[in-house]
Amino acid sequence: QVTLRESGPALVKPTQTLTVTCTFSGFSLTTTGMCVSWIRQAPGKAPEWLALIDWDDDKFYSASLQTRLTISKDTSKNQVVLTMTNMDAADTATYYCARLATAGAYYYYGMDVWGQGTPVTVS
Amino acid sequence: QSVLTQPPSVSGTPGQWVTLSCTGSDSNIGYYEVHWYQQLPGTAPRLLIQHNDNRASGVPDRFSGSKSGTSASLAITGLRPEDEADYYCQSYDKVLRGVVFGGGTTLTVL
Numbered sequence: 001q002v003t004l005r006e007s008g009p010a011l012v013k014p015t016q017t018l019t020v021t022c023t024f025s026g027f028s029l030t031t032t033g034m035c036v037s038w039i040r041q042a043p044g045k046a047p048e049w050l051a052l053i054d055w056d057d058d059k060f061y062s063a064s065l066q067t068r069l070t071i072s073k074d075t076s077k078n079q080v081v082l083t084m085t086n087m088d089a090a091d092t093a094t095y096y097c098a099r100l101a102t103a104g105a106y107y108y109y110g111m112d113v114w115g116q117g118t119p120v121t122v123s
Numbered sequence: 124q125s126v127l128t129q130p131p132s133v134s135g136t137p138g139q140w141v142t143l144s145c146t147g148s149d150s151n152i153g154y155y156e157v158h159w160y161q162q163l164p165g166t167a168p169r170l171l172i173q174h175n176d177n178r179a180s181g182v183p184d185r186f187s188g189s190k191s192g193t194s195a196s197l198a199i200t201g202l203r204p205e206d207e208a209d210y211y212c213q214s215y216d217k218v219l220r221g222v223v224f225g226g227g228t229t230l231t232v233l
Contacts, residue, residue: 037222046125046211047160047168049222062221096167107215107222110158112179114167 002026004036004097004115012087012122020118022080022097029055029075035100036080037111038071040093047096052106053080060106087122094119126151127212127225134231135202143197143228145212151223155215157195159188162209162227171210172197199230207232 008020020038027034038050051071052060061069070083080097095118098111128146135141145157156175160168170179172188175195187198195214199206212225 046227047213047224049224052222060221063219108156108174110160110170110173110179110213111168112170112173114169117167 002099002113004099004113006095006097006115006118008095008118008120010119010121012091012120014088014122016087018082018084018087018091018120020082020095020097020120022082022115024078024080024097024099024115027099027101028078029053029073029080031055033102035102035106035109036073037098037100038080038082039096039098039111039114040091041096041117042090042093045093048093050084050095051082052100054102054106089122092120092122125226126216126219126223127214129210129212129225129228131226132229132231134233135199136233137202137204139202140198140200141202141230143199143210143212143230145195145197145225147193147195147214149193150218151193151214151216152190152195153193154217157188157190158213159186159195159197160211160213161206162211164208168211202232204232206230 004024035054037052041047053071098114102109159172162168175190176188216223
């Protein structure tokens with residue numbers, strides 16, 4: 001069974017750096033085709049894609065946020081970490097991680113398993 | 124303003140058939156595949172349809188997806204009260220060089 005669980009601070013001050021961790025089980029990020037994405041969803045808004053890391057350690061970022069984002073993985077711990085710098089009230093959202101199981105380029109695939117999300121308030 | 128346009132709300136009665144639309148452009152839906160998610164209140168999105176028309180594991184065959192040109196649709200037949208949720212379409216945009224979501228449609232089962 002594939003599961004993902006997000007963890008991180010519930011409250012962050014403006015200008016601080018947010019670090020959220022996705023701990024997963026049921027698959028390995030060393031397996032060809034496996035990817036993990038971060039997505040956030042502000043209250044009452046649509047999801048917004050942030051970043052993706054794949055089994056080969058390739059990293060992809062939202063063009064509008066890429067200067068503030070860093071994604072990394074620790075395959076020994078089955079974790080993916082996202083950092084976002086210079087947090088602002090507009091970054092208040094629930095942050096989700098999700099898996100993509102691909103057989104080709106990631107942009108042809110949906111996110112088949114999501115974590116429950118971790119809410120982050122910037123204030 | 125989302126790159127993919129969805130009607131904010133759709134409603135139907137139990138047993139009815141409804142369709143939810145998702146309109147994009149040549150740089151996204153016109154070139155890449157569309158995926159659909161269901162989000163029940165207070166929960167994470169759940170993948171319903173992948174690759175335009177493939178139901179995800181465990182998704183009832185009441186749900187079906189299609190794509191034509193720069194638009195996609197999610198059809199739900201035999202509407203049930205438990206189908207009341209937000210529905211989002213998702214694709215990739217080669218101009219923005221990133222994954223994009225629609226603004227979402229709230230389905231109300233009257």
